[in-house]
Amino acid sequence: MRELFELCGADPELLFSPYCWRVRLALAHKGLDWQSRPIRFTDKELIAFSGQKLVPVLNDDGETMHDSLAIFAYLDQRYVQRPLLGEGLAAERARLVERLSFHMVRVPLLKILIPRVWQVIDPADREYFRSSREKALGMSLEAFADPQGGERLFREGVAPLEIWLREQPFLDGQAPGGCDYLLAGMLLWAWCLGAQPWADDSALGAWFTRILQTYEATHGPIKRAAIHVEENQ
């Protein structure tokens, strides 16, 4: 049995963790099935068997893995069809692309999404979410959140990806690969929380739609939160 422990909101069908989405996309790419095990931020005991406290955790018939990049590498080693990271230089460069694209989108998306995460999570998770994030950010959630500023930073950040995607359909070239899923997971974080800081008619938007439609064609529609976020928050 293959189980994916992944973060959910108060609604167990609302999945929004970017790192968990990376793994879902990777499993779908490999053509592998899995059972979803949705957990809340504070359900740490349910993943204690992994020896650490963060999702995603993959339990593949007794083999336990955590961390999205480590899970990609494991999947490539165990299931050799359709490489995600690949080997040697290809894998090294996938990790570098992940680092650079992560740097471009993570802070902008966090500024947009913090008020939305707050709304969708189980009330029992709110104290953990606030204290862990405020410690990491060095400021209050309210001081950090800035949806409008985040949208501007997002557009600036993805500018070189936008140019790249005008010239080929995927980050990894003519077909989607590990680099595509590592970034698309980040964008699904926004998508599932009802935000979309990219334009439908941008190259990035068209790329995201290609990834989304391929996934949904085999795994059904992805649930999005219906959120009312006050403007100028």
Add this chain to the structure above:
Amino acid sequence: MRELFELCGADPELLFSPYCWRVRLALAHKGLDWQSRPIRFTDKELIAFSGQKLVPVLNDDGETMHDSLAIFAYLDQRYVQRPLLGEGLAAERARLVERLSFHMVRVPLLKILIPRVWQVIDPADREYFRSSREKALGMSLEAFADPQGGERLFREGVAPLEIWLREQPFLDGQAPGGCDYLLAGMLLWAWCLGAQPWADDSALGAWFTRILQTYEATHGPIKRAAIHVEENQ
């Protein structure tokens, strides 16, 4: 015979084009010798045989190539030792890393280096340099140049590369590869013009020194311009 047509200043030994430096580093990586053919911006007739007007141009025993990335691909195909871009996913990702790292450093370096390029080029090149760059930038050289602002933008731009290089010695992992030379060429543009917007004790600085020392160990010291640039220009 292998000839590299490359940009020089009024001093034919002062080479500063980032794209030409990429090719020098790539040839050295492959263990190949070459004859330098330094030309000025306006010596277009000397490379007319390549069917276009930009350096670098490589004439490899009658095979003519231009554009640094195309030259890397040619070198990998013709001389299979020590791949630069590699094949398949590795090559695709090297091009994406090039695009992203180029975006991070090019404008900041241009803001720092415009006054320096102006000083070192042959006076006969100045009209061409001004008109071609002002057309591309959409403003005067003086309005665009901003060495202090450029240094700040450079440090912000290379932040994710700095983190990456704290964890492994090269962009391409444990040994230098095409991604390293594509970025190092950009930094040699600054270095040869007497500028260094990175700290010696940064991870990026240590990486640059490794690349530089390996090159100089086999090809001798790289000439740097002695430039006096007025502060607050």
